[in-house]
Amino acid sequence: MLALGYFWKADAREAEIIKAIDADDFGVELNAWVHINTSGKVTIFSHRAEMGQGAYQAIPQILAEELEVNLSEVNVVFAKGDNKKYGNQVTGGSSTVRTAYKNLLKLGATAREMLIQAAANKWNVLKTDCYAEGGHVYHRPSGKKFHYGELVTEAAKLEPPKGILLKKRTDYKLIGKPLPRLDTWIKTNGTAVFGLDKEIPDMLYAAVERNPRLRGKVKSFDDSAARRIRGVKDVIKVKMGVFSTYREGVAVIADSTWAAMQGKKALKVVWDDSGFEHLSTDEIYKRMRESLKTKEGLVFKKQGDPAIIFKNAAKKLDVIYETPYQYHACMEPLNCIAHYQGDKVEIWGPIQAPDWIQDFVSKEMNLPREKVIVNMTFLGGGFGRKAFMDYPHEAAVISKAINAPVQVVWSREDDATQGPYRPGMMYRCEGVIKNGAIDAFKVKLAGQNNDHWRSGKKGEPNRSSSEGFLKPYYDTIKNLSINDVPFETPIPTMWWRSVYASTNGFAYESFMDELALEAGKDPLEFRRMHMQDERVQKLIDKLEEVSGWKNRKQNEGYGVAITECFESTVGQIVKVSRNTDGKVKIDHVWAVMDCGWYVNPDTIKAQVEGSIVMGLGAAVNHQVTFKDGKAVDNNFSTYQMPRINDIPPIEVYIMDNEEEAGGVGEPGLPPFAPALTNAIYDLTGKRIRKLPFNLAEV
Amino acid sequence: MANLTLNINNKEYRLDADPQMPLLWAIRDLAGLKGTKYGCGVAQCGACVVHMDSEAVRSCVTRVSRAAGKKIVTIEGLSENNNHPVQQAWQQIDVPQCGYCHSGQIMSAAVLLRDNPNPSDADIDDAMAGNICRCGTYLRIRKAIHLAAEMQQKTANG
Ligand code: FES
Numbered sequence: 087m088l089a090l091g092y093f094w095k096a097d098a099r100e101a102e103i104i105k106a107i108d109a110d111d112f113g114v115e116l117n118a119w120v121h122i123n124t125s126g127k128v129t130i131f132s133h134r135a136e137m138g139q140g141a142y143q144a145i146p147q148i149l150a151e152e153l154e155v156n157l158s159e160v161n162v163v164f165a166k167g168d169n170k171k172y173g174n175q176v177t178g179g180s181s182t183v184r185t186a187y188k189n190l191l192k193l194g195a196t197a198r199e200m201l202i203q204a205a206a207n208k209w210n211v212l213k214t215d216c217y218a219e220g221g222h223v224y225h226r227p228s229g230k231k232f233h234y235g236e237l238v239t240e241a242a243k244l245e246p247p248k249g250i251l252l253k254k255r256t257d258y259k260l261i262g263k264p265l266p267r268l269d270t271w272i273k274t275n276g277t278a279v280f281g282l283d284k285e286i287p288d289m290l291y292a293a294v295e296r297n298p299r300l301r302g303k304v305k306s307f308d309d310s311a312a313r314r315i316r317g318v319k320d321v322i323k324v325k326m327g328v329f330s331t332y333r334e335g336v337a338v339i340a341d342s343t344w345a346a347m348q349g350k351k352a353l354k355v356v357w358d359d360s361g362f363e364h365l366s367t368d369e370i371y372k373r374m375r376e377s378l379k380t381k382e383g384l385v386f387k388k389q390g391d392p393a394i395i396f397k398n399a400a401k402k403l404d405v406i407y408e409t410p411y412q413y414h415a416c417m418e419p420l421n422c423i424a425h426y427q428g429d430k431v432e433i434w435g436p437i438q439a440p441d442w443i444q445d446f447v448s449k450e451m452n453l454p455r456e457k458v459i460v461n462m463t464f465l466g467g468g469f470g471r472k473a474f475m476d477y478p479h480e481a482a483v484i485s486k487a488i489n490a491p492v493q494v495v496w497s498r499e500d501d502a503t504q505g506p507y508r509p510g511m512m513y514r515c516e517g518v519i520k521n522g523a524i525d526a527f528k529v530k531l532a533g534q535n536n537d538h539w540r541s542g543k544k545g546e547p548n549r550s551s552s553e554g555f556l557k558p559y560y561d562t563i564k565n566l567s568i569n570d571v572p573f574e575t576p577i578p579t580m581w582w583r584s585v586y587a588s589t590n591g592f593a594y595e596s597f598m599d600e601l602a603l604e605a606g607k608d609p610l611e612f613r614r615m616h617m618q619d620e621r622v623q624k625l626i627d628k629l630e631e632v633s634g635w636k637n638r639k640q641n642e643g644y645g646v647a648i649t650e651c652f653e654s655t656v657g658q659i660v661k662v663s664r665n666t667d668g669k670v671k672i673d674h675v676w677a678v679m680d681c682g683w684y685v686n687p688d689t690i691k692a693q694v695e696g697s698i699v700m701g702l703g704a705a706v707n708h709q710v711t712f713k714d715g716k717a718v719d720n721n722f723s724t725y726q727m728p729r730i731n732d733i734p735p736i737e738v739y740i741m742d743n744e745e746e747a748g749g750v751g752e753p754g755l756p757p758f759a760p761a762l763t764n765a766i767y768d769l770t771g772k773r774i775r776k777l778p779f780n781l782a783e784v
Numbered sequence: 785m786a787n788l789t790l791n792i793n794n795k796e797y798r799l800d801a802d803p804q805m806p807l808l809w810a811i812r813d814l815a816g817l818k819g820t821k822y823g824c825g826v827a828q829c830g831a832c833v834v835h836m837d838s839e840a841v842r843s844c845v846t847r848v849s850r851a852a853g854k855k856i857v858t859i860e861g862l863s864e865n866n867n868h869p870v871q872q873a874w875q876q877i878d879v880p881q882c883g884y885c886h887s888g889q890i891m892s893a894a895v896l897l898r899d900n901p902n903p904s905d906a907d908i909d910d911a912m913a914g915n916i917c918r919c920g921t922y923l924r925i926r927k928a929i930h931l932a933a934e935m936q937q938k939t940a941n942g
């Protein structure tokens with residue numbers, strides 16, 4: 087029996103200790119997510135990562151609802167990677183709640199019914215005379231009660247019942263309420279264990295010098311100065327897999343992070359970077375522009391015949407939008423611990439994709455999949471970057487080579503210059519207006535396709551060509567085409583919060599604004615006109631109401647944008663005006679989120695607020711610039727983050743309806759940039775078609 | 785062999801450290817206190833803020849040798865039971881998302897409130913502009929600092 091102290095509320099270090107000992111100590115398993123020990127303590131396993139988006143809150147909040155336990159009393163622990171037990175564990179695509187909630191509700195309810203049945207059996211009474219509440223089962227006629235701990239052993243032996251009726255939404259006690267997050271306490275006293283904070287016995291630290299040109303091999307290296315640094319234990323050549331390519335580097339292993347970092351600085355490496363030398367941003371975008379001019383590309387979507395209309399139209403809009411490569415810039419730089427032990431390797435770190443790590447590392451290291459044991463810590467931000475296998479793979483390679491547990495620490499500079507990045511994109515948008523409405527609409531996009539890296543499969547249009555675009559437009563825009571003009575560079579690219587919606591949204595929703603103005607219509611009204619979908623209509627009404635769109639004054643610019651991704655629709659209105667010194671400033675942002683069924687409204691608001699701040703950085707500050715094959719900006723001194731003084735007031739509203747759950751962590755990002763630039767046009771008459779732009783210079 | 789003694793959170797740590805090592809890494813790797821975070825290493829983000837003789841310093845650019853003989857307070861030592869007014873306000877408003885920046889945010893805010901018990905929005909922006917939050921929790925930080933100021937005032941008054 088464990089000391090009771092181990093089960094104090096959500097203290098991460100305590101949870102770590104629990105994790106380190108045998109899983110049996112969580113008590114009896116009622117299902118993969120729910121364990122209860124004999125004193126009644128409930129432990130819920132989070133099968134997904136917590137990177138700020140609130141899975142650590144949402145999963146227990148859903149389960150506790152049907153399980154009938156007090157949320158503040160449950161212990162939450164991250165499950166190990168085990169997709170046979172938990173299904174897909176990749177935390178990405180804003181998918182945790184929307185893919186799991188029905189199952190979690192059912193699992194909570196099933197466990198509860200088993201506990202009630204166990205009590206009825208013990209008392210030898212009718213099950214229908216018993217009910218569960220607050221971690222106890224009560225016998226209604228007599229008032230007798232058991233706590234769950236007294237029932238769990240019996241309950242676990244019962245056959246899980248089928249066809250349980252789930253609660254009605256109106257009966258929810260927890261779901262839909264802005265309950266305080268279970269991880270806040272440990273995030274205000276420094277005890278939450280992030281990847282970088284994790285320690286295992288006898289662990290060494292490693293820093294790796296990787297090719298600044300994003301690919302290639304080590305030709306030779308001189309480690310004599312590095313080896314002289316106090317604390318440095320070893321220097322070795324290493325590699326890590328980046329999709330289907332490998333990146334080589336030189337690792338310095340030491341007894342502290344600092345010594346490893348110093349050793350790395352002292353290395354002299356000669357690289358073989360054939361094929362990557364002269365790549366520059368200017369050249370990339372020049373090529374994109376050229377291909378959009380001359381090529382038709384692959385058809386992603388086509389209806390009606392826009393070509394004929396373009397040919398015969400007296401006037402046609404034909405414009406180009408441009409968005410930059412982006413870096414994820416998680417506050418916690420990449421890091422990972424690996425401990426290779428011959429027949430297995432155990433990994434700990436800030437990890438979004440345990441499944442993929444198991445797949446990849448087991449293949450690379452020739453181990454059975456279940457011998458790659460993956461543990462998730464808290465993540466200091468993820469945004470897609472930590473849904474990858476390169477950094478854990480590299481840690482495993484190093485641990486194997488030095489035959490010791492090791493934590494590989496990426497410096498901020500490594501994190502910023504090594505990619506993979508969100509691909510830069512260019513869009514050519516053409517449109518014709520007839521009778522105040524869209525007669526023809528055509529978008530051609532050029533930019534790297536993340537899938538090419540992943541699968542190597544080419545020849546198909548980017549499946550995310552219209553990600554972000556509201557589908558109901560397809561009903562009203564009769565002549566429409568969306569083409570992907572294939573575009574390749576050797577820069578590794580990947581998903582970045584809201585993926586292609588983050589760039590598509592800017593093009594599609596800016597162009598919608600341009601079309602509205604061409605039609606002589608109010609931009610909000612124009613969108614409404616082209617939208618037969620009732621759900622979006624309601625969202626537009628809400629946006630109009632909360633923002634005071636109709637009562638806007640002179641000297642105020644208002645802009646709107648509405649996008650959809652990961653099954654949720656978000657509309658935003660930005661208000662801008664000019665400072666006394668004539669500079670444009672953002673006065674206010676209103677956001678309306680329609681994510682259907684939802685768990686915690688406060689988390690949703692926080693996610694939309696955060697998405698807007700990230701969207702602001704992407705709109706006015708951030709671009710990864712390549713010069714001579716290297717990413718130029720390597721720290722926050724030049725890759726400038728929005729700071730507290732840059733942030734306008736933000737109001738977030740959530741639609742209440744009976745729809746299925748949609749995503750929450752990402753859909754709030756795409757509408758911000760176009761809503762801002764549309765507002766700037768409204769104020770100044772200046773159309774911004776290229777991100778990022780300098781707000782101070784508008 | 786230990787060559788340096790640090791006083792962290794009123795406890796003496798005898799450490800064997802390269803005098804050039806930044807205080808950040810001595811606190812984290814040698815003293816084993818992991819609440820103080822590494823974000824940039826170049827005084828840009830504030831994730832590493834600790835108190836040194838009651839002033840907020842960026843431990844990533846403070847040499848450990850400079851910290852000897854001084855009183856260091858890290859997030860772990862800010863209060864007895866996670867109940868400094870700033871921590872309480874952070875909890876009430878649910879400020880953190882990923883939480884990684886918040887050790888530094890809280891340590892910066894605590895110094896602000898000591899020096900300026902009733903800060904305006906502009907004062908807050910000034911004092912907190914050195915702390916980056918990639919998750920974008922800034923509006924809640926501002927709100928929580930106002931709340932902490934109120935709580936602090938109440939305790940002082942009664
Ligand atoms: S880590 Fe010290 S300021 Fe960023």
Ligand code: FES
Nearest residue numbers: 882883917918919
């Ligand atoms: S909460 Fe994630 S960086 Fe601030």
